[in-house]
Amino acid sequence: MSRKSDKAEQATRLVLAGRRSEWTGAVVNPPVWRASTHLYEDSADLARGRANADGEFYYGRRGAPTQWALAEALTELEPGAAGTVLYPSGVAAIAGAFLSVLRAGDVLLITDNAYHPSRAMADGLLKRFGVETRYFDPLDPEGFPALFCNRTRAVLFETPGSQTMEICDIPALAAIARERGAASLIDNTWASALGFPALERGCDMSIMALTKHVGGHSDLMMGSVSATQDHYRKLRLTSQSLGQIVSPDDAALALRGLRTLGLRLEKESASALKIAQWLSARPEIAHVLCPMLPGAPGHDLWKRDFTGGCGLFSIIFKGRDEAARARFMDALRLFGIGYSWGGFESLVIPVDPAGLRSVTSWPPPGWDGNDRLGIRLSIGLEDPDDLIRDLEGGLQAMEQGR
Known part of the structure; x- marks a missing residue:
């Protein structure tokens, strides 16, 4: 199937997914079901119990039609998924995935460019529970098999890598993990299932921060x-054991956002690419870390494995210090300074990867050692020409202080 037809099919699924008539009734969207108690018809109905599945009223902690519709919609958008479990944050989702496959004595492999809270969870919570974490270079597939032992139970991937945007060969690495009996988990927030069908590419669980896109x-x-058939049941039961539940009001907001996800990703990606191309020609910039950009690191793998991208990428300044970076950020007027990304508004934060590496180096081999500080840009829905003018003003302010 061509990319064009893939996109058309995705657009239709984004509109229809999760809209069962028994959940929506005579309206378009599932109503917001706020309920802790689910009532039974009589004592015999109570005695029969309810199946542990979406669509079966039991108690508020297992959700109701608003949450079920969102979970089902996400499942329909992830080819190969048997089901989806919702969590109150992206970090909670990472924890839920870890705890469903790991126990004391196990070994977890984590890509060295993983999201910082994932690393902190592994080095803190999981370590206290007796799980050993080993980090790996995601760009060294030849050395990857040697990292496995008879205690390795799971691997966490992230592509592009957090902040530094490396693209790794997920199909090849996930195949190695599967051959050795380890589950492949991926933080797939950057592209979502629309841009990277992670389970089709060999992963067992696809994790997203719905907070973002x-x-x-x-x-x-x-x-x-979202998990494959082999992992979904244990994932769901682990979540229920931990008492995880999301608000029906937030689920309704996420469902609303989901319907326009494709349009927003397309707009943000196009704007990000235009801005990345402009930045790549600026003398103040040493590196533009945007895998959608032709010639950028990882672009060939991105073009092979992805069908889309998003507005998030990083740049590295040429020999500038922290004071110069601060002048640049403080001069911006259309970019807010704050965490998260994937919203309708553009954001900027500093990038300092050196302290978040265990087995790889920053700056990478071959770079000028003075080119180490950068920023991460989240491109929103503003006009890209306006954002370029804002960035130009930031660069001018940065240089005026030299």
Whole structure:
């Protein structure tokens, strides 16, 4: 199937997914079901119990039609998924995935460019529970098999890498993990299933911070994990054991955001590419870390494995110090300074990867050692020409202080 037809099919699924008539009734969207107690018809109905599945009323902690519709929609958008579990944040989703496959004595492999909270969880919570974490270079597939032992139970991937945007060969690495009996987990927030069908590429669980693109309006916190048939049941039971549940009001917001996800990703990606191309020609910039950009690191793998991208990428300044970076950021007027990304508004934060590496180096081999500081840009829905003018003003302010 061509990329064009893939996109058309995705657009239709984004509109229809999760809209069962028994959940929506006579309206377009599932109503917001706020309920802790689910009532039974009589004592015999109570005695029969309810199946542990979406669509079966039991108790508020297992959700109701608003949450079920969102979970089902996400499942329909992830080819190969048997089901999706919702969590109150992206980090909670990462924790839920870890705890569903790991126990004391196991070994977890984590890509060295993983999201910092994932690393902190492994080095803190999981370590206290007796799980050993080993980091690996995601750009060294030849050395990857040697990292496995008879205690290795799971691998966490992230592509592009957090902040530094490396693209690794997920199909090849996930195949190695599967051959050795380890589950492949991936933080797939950057591209989502629309741009990278992670389970089709060999992963067992696809994790997303719905806070970002799916919410899309910077007004909710939520995460999800979509899993294959082999992993979904244990994932769901682990979540229920931990008492994880999301608000029906937030689920309704996420459902609303989901319907326009494709359009927003397309707009943000196009704007990001235009801005990345402009930045790549600027003398103040040493590196533009945007895998969608032809010639950028990882572009060939991105072109092979991805069908889309998003507005998030990083740049590295040429020999500038922290004071110069601060002048640049403080001069921006259209970019807010703040965490998260994937909303309708553009954001900027500093990038300092050196302290977040265990087995790889920063700057990478071959770079000028003075080119180490940068920023991460999240491109929103503003006009890209306006954003370029704003960035130009930031660069001018940075240079005026030299």
